[in-house]
Amino acid sequence: MMDYAEIKPDHIIYNLNFLPNLVFEVTEGCNLCCEYCAFSDLYTKSSGRSGKKMDFHTAKTTLDYLFQLWDDDVLRQTPLRLNIGFYGGEPLLNVPLIQQIIDYVERYKSRINRHITYSMTTNGILLPKHLSFLVKYGFHLLISLDGDEIGDSYRVDAQGNPSFPTVYKNIQQIRKSYPVFFRDCVSFNAVLNNRNDYEGIRRFCETEFGKKPQISPISLADLNEDKKEKFRQIAHPGIPDTSCIPLDVSPYFSSFLRDFQNKSGNYFGDFNDLLFDRSIKSVFPTGTCLPFAKKMFISARGKVLPCERIHHDFAFGLVTDKGVSLDYELIAKLHNRSRTKYLEQCSLCQHNRSCTICVYQKHEKACSSFNPADDTPIRFSLVKHSLPEAMALFYSHTSQA
Numbered sequence: 255m256m257d258y259a260e261i262k263p264d265h266i267i268y269n270l271n272f273l274p275n276l277v278f279e280v281t282e283g284c285n286l287c288c289e290y291c292a293f294s295d296l297y298t299k300s301s302g303r304s305g306k307k308m309d310f311h312t313a314k315t316t317l318d319y320l321f322q323l324w325d326d327d328v329l330r331q332t333p334l335r336l337n338i339g340f341y342g343g344e345p346l347l348n349v350p351l352i353q354q355i356i357d358y359v360e361r362y363k364s365r366i367n368r369h370i371t372y373s374m375t376t377n378g379i380l381l382p383k384h385l386s387f388l389v390k391y392g393f394h395l396l397i398s399l400d401g402d403e404i405g406d407s408y409r410v411d412a413q414g415n416p417s418f419p420t421v422y423k424n425i426q427q428i429r430k431s432y433p434v435f436f437r438d439c440v441s442f443n444a445v446l447n448n449r450n451d452y453e454g455i456r457r458f459c460e461t462e463f464g465k466k467p468q469i470s471p472i473s474l475a476d477l478n479e480d481k482k483e484k485f486r487q488i489a490h491p492g493i494p495d496t497s498c499i500p501l502d503v504s505p506y507f508s509s510f511l512r513d514f515q516n517k518s519g520n521y522f523g524d525f526n527d528l529l530f531d532r533s534i535k536s537v538f539p540t541g542t543c544l545p546f547a548k549k550m551f552i553s554a555r556g557k558v559l560p561c562e563r564i565h566h567d568f569a570f571g572l573v574t575d576k577g578v579s580l581d582y583e584l585i586a587k588l589h590n591r592s593r594t595k596y597l598e599q600c601s602l603c604q605h606n607r608s609c610t611i612c613v614y615q616k617h618e619k620a621c622s623s624f625n626p627a628d629d630t631p632i633r634f635s636l637v638k639h640s641l642p643e644a645m646a647l648f649y650s651h652t653s654q655a
Contacts, residue, residue: 259538260586260590260594261538261544261545261586261589261590262586263582263583263585263586265544265545265586266544266545266546266582266585266586267323267582269544269545269546269547270320270323270546270550271323271324271326271329272334273320273336273546273549273550274335274336274337274548274549275336275337275338275339275548275549275550276316276320276336276337276338276339276549276550276552277338277339277340277341277549277550277551277552277561277562278308278313278316278338278339278340278341278355278552279308279341279342279343279551279552279553279554279562280307280308280340280341280342280343280345280348280351280352280554281305281306281307281308281342281343281344281345281347281348281351281554282303282304282305282306282307282342282343282554283305283306283307283342283343283344283347283348284342284343284344284347284377285344285347285377285379285380285411285412286344286377286379286409286410286411286417287410287411287412288408288409288410289408289410289488290408290445290447290472290473290488290489292473292475292476293343295478295481296477296478296481296484296485297473297475297476297477297478297481298476298477298478298565299476299565299566305343306554306555307347307348307351307554308348308351308552308553308554308556309351310351310354310355311575312552312556312573313351313354313355313358313552314355314358315573315577315578316550316552316558316573316578317355317358317359317362319577319578319580321362321365321366324366324368325365325366329366329367330366330367331367333369334367334368334369335368335369335370335371336366336368336369336370336371337370337371337372337373337394338355338356338359338370338371338372338373339372339373339374339375339549340352340355340372340373340374340375341374341375341551341562342375343554344376344377344379344380345374345375345376346374346376346379346380346381346383346384347380349384349387353387356372356391371392371394372391372392372393372394373393373394373395373396374388374393374394374395374396375396375398375443376395376396376397376398377397377398377409377417377421378397378398378399378417378420378421378424378425379417379420379421379424381395381397381424381425381427381428382424382427385427385428385431385432389432389435392435392439393439394439394441395439395440395441396441396442396443396468397421397425397440397441397442397443398442398443398444398445399418399421399422399425399442399443399444399459399467400444400445400446400447400449400450400455401444401450401454401455401458401459402418402450402454402458403416403418403419403422404449404450405444405447405449405450405451405454405455405458406418406421406450407449408445408447408449408488409421422462425440425463428440429463437464440463440465441465441467441468442459442463442465442467442468443467443468443469443470444459444467444468444469444470445469445470445471445472446469446470446471446472446490447472447488447489447490448487448488448489448490448491451490452469455467455469456469471489471490472485472488472489472490475563475564475565475615476565476615538593539593539594539596539597539600539609540593540596540600540609540611540612540613541608541609541610541611541612542589542592542593542611542612542613542614543560543561543612544589545560545570545585545586545589546560547560548560548561549561552573553566553569556572556573556574557569557571557572557573558570558571558572558573558578558580560614563612563615564612564614564615565614565615568614570585570588571585592613592614593613595613596613
């Protein structure tokens with residue numbers, strides 16, 4: 255059996271010390287009602303969301319916690335980068351909080367000696383109102399746009415009016431008023447649905463804006479059981495003909511490339527890979543990111559998560575009036591428990607070094623692997639292992655802290 259590693263509390267502290275991305279969900283509210291939104295009634299994530307806005311205390315408490323952690327001579331002498339992202343809902347509905355956060359960070363950033371950048375995912379409706387502010391701080395904007403007017407037609411407001419005319423006009427205004435900012439700081443994210451396709455989205459964005467978009471399918475994660483038929487109706491009808499898709503746009507190519515890199519034996523990610531025998535290197539089961547290795551996500555309600563893509567049931571901690579509650583030992587224990595459920599399957603799977611399945615995304619995406627011993631496909635569903643007992647233990651622990 256392959257040698258699988260367990261994460262230790264020290265790993266979590268290390269990841270926090272070198273945290274590359276901190277993301278604040280500044281509001282749950284949104285000025286659009288997109289039919290495939292991750293917080294629409296298609297998904298279980300929609301329950302419990304009421305448009306709540308994050309308060310400054312939550313953001314400041316988080317920043318103070320990290321600033322204190324980073325108040326170290328070695329870390330201050332190490333050139334590090336930190337991107338602070340703003341997420342929603344629609345983050346531009348809570349610009350006063352974003353301004354407060356930036357003012358606080360700019361005032362104290364010399365204390366941590368990190369190069370700070372700012373980013374935002376936005377639907378583009380309110381961009382003209384806050385454009386000078388965004389340009390001033392060099393925000394990297396990821397604008398959601400699903401191609402042309404037809405392809406983008408699932409993006410509507412509460413009255414069912416399409417957002418495309420307004421967003422398209424706003425994008426053109428940015429390009430005209432701030433051409434350098436538009437060139438360097440604006441990118442596009444598109445969702446594939448049954449009214450668009452890869453080639454149409456790519457051609458539209460390149461022709462209209464000179465940009466290559468990020469393209470992803472409608473998410474299957476946390477899909478409501480009783481909404482599967484609606485999902486089938488609006489999702490793209492199948493895997494498209496990839497012959498017309500540029501390699502740097504297709505997620506299918508990204509998966510292939512990741513597989514090729516891990517299986518070829520001729521790919522080296524860094525000098526450690528080059529110098530050490532990878533055949534004896536321990537690996538972590540499943541494709542789940544190590545806690546805080548890529549980012550820390552703070553929800554509008556103060557939940558601490560490793561990213562915005564996973565269900566909030568899997569929070570690693572809480573930001574309260576008393577401070578940030580993060581128990582590194584408990585996080586490591588829960589994280590190891592969640593992934594080691596699949597050791598037997600992972601050891602037999604041909605994708606065990608290039609897996610992309612996250613155990614914190616509760617959906618019916620099953621892993622099909624090939625058992626060379628008996629030529630039998632092995633299938634298991636992550637939806638059966640959502641760790642309710644472990645999370646009950648976690649909340650019991652934090653409530654007593």
